[in-house]
Amino acid sequence: MATKAKVETSSPDEAFRKEVRTFLSENFPPELKGKGNALASVEGPGHETEAQKNWRQAMGSRGWGTPTWPAEYGGGGLNRKQAAILNEEMAKAGAYNPIGGMGVMMFGPTLLEYGNEAQKKEHIPPICRGEIRWCQGYSEPNAGSDLANLQTFAEDKGDHYVVNGQKTWTSGGQWADKCFCLVRTDKSDKHRGISFLLMDMDAPGVEVRPIQMISGMSPFCETFFTDVKVPKENLVGEEGQGWTIGKRLLQHERTNLSGGGSMARRGGSNLADLAKKYMETDADGRLSDKVMRDRIADFEIRWSAFLLTARRAAEESKASGGVSEISSVLKKLGTKLGQERAEMSIEIMGLQGLGWEGEGFTEAELAGVRGWLFGKATTIYGGSTEIQNNIISKRVLGMLDHQ
Amino acid sequence: MAVLNEEQEMLRDMAREWSTNESPVAEFRKVRASGAPEAFNPDAYKAMAEMGWTGVIIPEEHGGSDFGWMSVGLIVEELGKTLTASPLIASTLAASAIILGGSDKQKAEWLPRIASGELIATLAIDEGPHHNPANIATSVSGGKVSGTKAFVHEAHAADLFVVAATDGLYLVENGDRVSLSTRKLTDQRSHAEVTFDGAVADKLEGGGDDLLDHVLDRARIITACEMLGMAQRVFDTTLDYLKQRVQFNQVLASFQALQHRMADLFGELATMRSAVEGGLMALDAGFRVPEAACIAKARASDVLHLISREGVQLHGGMGMTDEYDIGLYLKRARILEASWGTSSYLRNRFANLSGY
Numbered sequence: 001m002a003t004k005a006k007v008e009t010s011s012p013d014e015a016f017r018k019e020v021r022t023f024l025s026e027n028f029p030p031e032l033k034g035k036g037n038a039l040a041s042v043e044g045p046g047h048e049t050e051a052q053k054n055w056r057q058a059m060g061s062r063g064w065g066t067p068t069w070p071a072e073y074g075g076g077g078l079n080r081k082q083a084a085i086l087n088e089e090m091a092k093a094g095a096y097n098p099i100g101g102m103g104v105m106m107f108g109p110t111l112l113e114y115g116n117e118a119q120k121k122e123h124i125p126p127i128c129r130g131e132i133r134w135c136q137g138y139s140e141p142n143a144g145s146d147l148a149n150l151q152t153f154a155e156d157k158g159d160h161y162v163v164n165g166q167k168t169w170t171s172g173g174q175w176a177d178k179c180f181c182l183v184r185t186d187k188s189d190k191h192r193g194i195s196f197l198l199m200d201m202d203a204p205g206v207e208v209r210p211i212q213m214i215s216g217m218s219p220f221c222e223t224f225f226t227d228v229k230v231p232k233e234n235l236v237g238e239e240g241q242g243w244t245i246g247k248r249l250l251q252h253e254r255t256n257l258s259g260g261g262s263m264a265r266r267g268g269s270n271l272a273d274l275a276k277k278y279m280e281t282d283a284d285g286r287l288s289d290k291v292m293r294d295r296i297a298d299f300e301i302r303w304s305a306f307l308l309t310a311r312r313a314a315e316e317s318k319a320s321g322g323v324s325e326i327s328s329v330l331k332k333l334g335t336k337l338g339q340e341r342a343e344m345s346i347e348i349m350g351l352q353g354l355g356w357e358g359e360g361f362t363e364a365e366l367a368g369v370r371g372w373l374f375g376k377a378t379t380i381y382g383g384s385t386e387i388q389n390n391i392i393s394k395r396v397l398g399m400l401d402h403q
Numbered sequence: 404m405a406v407l408n409e410e411q412e413m414l415r416d417m418a419r420e421w422s423t424n425e426s427p428v429a430e431f432r433k434v435r436a437s438g439a440p441e442a443f444n445p446d447a448y449k450a451m452a453e454m455g456w457t458g459v460i461i462p463e464e465h466g467g468s469d470f471g472w473m474s475v476g477l478i479v480e481e482l483g484k485t486l487t488a489s490p491l492i493a494s495t496l497a498a499s500a501i502i503l504g505g506s507d508k509q510k511a512e513w514l515p516r517i518a519s520g521e522l523i524a525t526l527a528i529d530e531g532p533h534h535n536p537a538n539i540a541t542s543v544s545g546g547k548v549s550g551t552k553a554f555v556h557e558a559h560a561a562d563l564f565v566v567a568a569t570d571g572l573y574l575v576e577n578g579d580r581v582s583l584s585t586r587k588l589t590d591q592r593s594h595a596e597v598t599f600d601g602a603v604a605d606k607l608e609g610g611g612d613d614l615l616d617h618v619l620d621r622a623r624i625i626t627a628c629e630m631l632g633m634a635q636r637v638f639d640t641t642l643d644y645l646k647q648r649v650q651f652n653q654v655l656a657s658f659q660a661l662q663h664r665m666a667d668l669f670g671e672l673a674t675m676r677s678a679v680e681g682g683l684m685a686l687d688a689g690f691r692v693p694e695a696a697c698i699a700k701a702r703a704s705d706v707l708h709l710i711s712r713e714g715v716q717l718h719g720g721m722g723m724t725d726e727y728d729i730g731l732y733l734k735r736a737r738i739l740e741a742s743w744g745t746s747s748y749l750r751n752r753f754a755n756l757s758g759y
């Protein structure tokens with residue numbers, strides 16, 4: 001539960017806070033205040049301005065974009081308290097974290113757990129500096145929800161593998177430098193035949209084709225591997241351990257995809273403000289459409305209950321030192337509410353909220369439309385809602401399949 | 404489950420143990436069979452008082468423990484799980500009105516007796532079948548109250564009523580010029596129409612213009628705690644049933660259509676618990692209580708409604724028998740959903756509070 005008492009701050013923490021403030025005042029370019037991390041956008045990296053680059057390099061050299069990762073691999077080496085102070089001070093200064101992407105969210109934590117010393121030394125520092133973009137080679141045309149059915153084959157050639165196959169839904173594949181991949185090293189065992197392999201996206205035989213989505217964007221790609229040579233040093237863990245490592249990585253992914261964290265920071269859902277702007281109000285400033293008003297209140301209440309649940313899951317996990325069982329519901333609830341919010345926004349704006357491009361629409365309106373369409377992915381990727389339901393019913397509720 | 408302090412964990416464990424061993428649903432069935440209009444076991448209430456439950460929100464100087472709303476919420480949730488009938492909620496809410504609005508003299512007169520369990524008190528607010536505190540006709544003139552209150556919870560055993568009148572809240576003792584007419588509702592607990600015909604009324608002068616709203620917010624949150632206990636028990640019972648019942652040579656729990664429905668209910672229940680506990684935390688912190696009360700009770704009503712319907716459906720025909728407990732929860736659920744504001748009432752209030 002929430003504690004009212006303020007934790008007393010000891011002087012080393014105060015000294016650290018001063019250090020952060022000095023660093024921010026010296027390094028954070030004022031023109032980036034309140035901006036987000038454009039490089040982490042689903043629309044791709046775009047052009048990095050000089051200010052953005054300086055900021056990325058400043059944070060990267062301190063390791064503060066990955067504050068709690070070990071300093072020996074380029075992380076910040078901060079404890080949780082210091083990381084919280086860093087966050088607070090960045091928020092106060094309106095500064096964003098310029099280090100992000102799949103390397104930070106998924107691959108880095110997994111490699112720190114399962115990688116060998118040489119792999120950690122090679123791959124973690126460039127992630128901390130924001131220099132290398134990673135993509136995820138998991139799904140295949142016939143391995144979506146049934147991920148373990150993947151067929152991309154890595155043939156053992158002594159000191160290297162030769163990889164053939166096709167991956168799909170490779171997020172950011174067209175911009176990525178490297179790919180962490182699940183490949184098959186043994187065709188006789190579905191789960192234990194899978195290995196976790198690191199690949200260079202510019203290696204001969206790798207071809208990437210962006211897929212145009214209903215949003216008009218191409219955030220996902222098809223990735224083809226034709227006789228790609230991969231040195232054996234790029235195998236993470238043992239041969240056949242890929243399913244275990246791969247699932248661990250998905251846990252990091254799910255935590256990030258529930259949306260609770262980032263949405264919670266943004267506060268309320270803002271549907272009411274949107275409705276006051278786009279719909280009629282009466283003399284008291286209340287929405288004239290009482291049915292829509294009721295639906296907004298209903299959404300706001302459920303949204304608040306979700307945010308409280310995300311917070312409760314975090315507090316329970318912290319208190320118990322394990323993962324709270326309600327964490328399993330966050331991804332499915334958060335993504336569903338996010339989609340519902342997008343649908344309601346469009347409805348509230350009327351046809352003004354369905355602009356595709358060109359004149360007559362604000363940037364925010366057009367972005368909203370693309371966001372609504374892109375958001376359809378959220379209940380499908382990272383383990384679809386149906387897969388989440390399988391996980392909840394079997395692992396949490398103990399409802400076993402036909403015996 | 405909220406992260407609790409040691410004191411709260413002890414209280415919860417004690418409440419869980421007591422309700423499991425001393426007050427299972429079978430005890431409610433006995434109360435029901437007795438036909439007594441007050442519809443609770445006085446010995447059980449005495450036991451609760453001895454454990455200190457009747458004084459959890461009452462200051463120590465007035466004989467309570469002042470453990471706070473989270474603590475009383477934990478107890479009420481456990482009692483909700485076993486459908487324990489008692490005037491604990493009613494008395495706690497009446498006490499909260501006195502704490503918020505009473506003079507020192509009124510507090511000293513009534514709170515110690517509520518804390519000790521010797522006196523039972525209840526709220527008498529609404530005057531029709533719908534919660535509508537904006538439309539009160541009961542009035543007080545020359546210290547005498549006249550009016551009729553509908554569906555008053557725990558009225559039969561009440562020694563003291565907290566009565567909403569046109570100009571505020573009043574304390575009215577049960578006695579002369581107070582008459583009760585039983586209203587047997589589906590939960591078969593104590594509800595009555597209470598008529599005040601010039602009974603002596605003592606005003607709660609403190610607490611400001613919003614005193615009634617503050618009391619109602621507490622009613623919403625603490626009622627939601629009982630609903631949380633009920634929803635949790637219906638969910639757990641239904642899950643157990645699905646794991647035992649065999650059809651087509653398979654336990655029902657192995658059918659994906661049912662697995663996914665239970666996964667959905669599990670998610671809804673998780674958000675209900677967060678909303679209800681959020682209400683208790685808001686009360687203890689004194690922060691944004693009106694909004695938190697809307698969130699807690701609206702979520703509690705919607706989720707308990709859903710889970711109580713699904714609970715009956717997933718039990719099949721057995722769920723419709725009186726022998727199975729599940730129907731008892733259904734019948735109590737609707738009473739609580741309608742009390743102190745349905746979810747549509749609370750959505751309207753939430754929108755008003757949020758200014759849209």
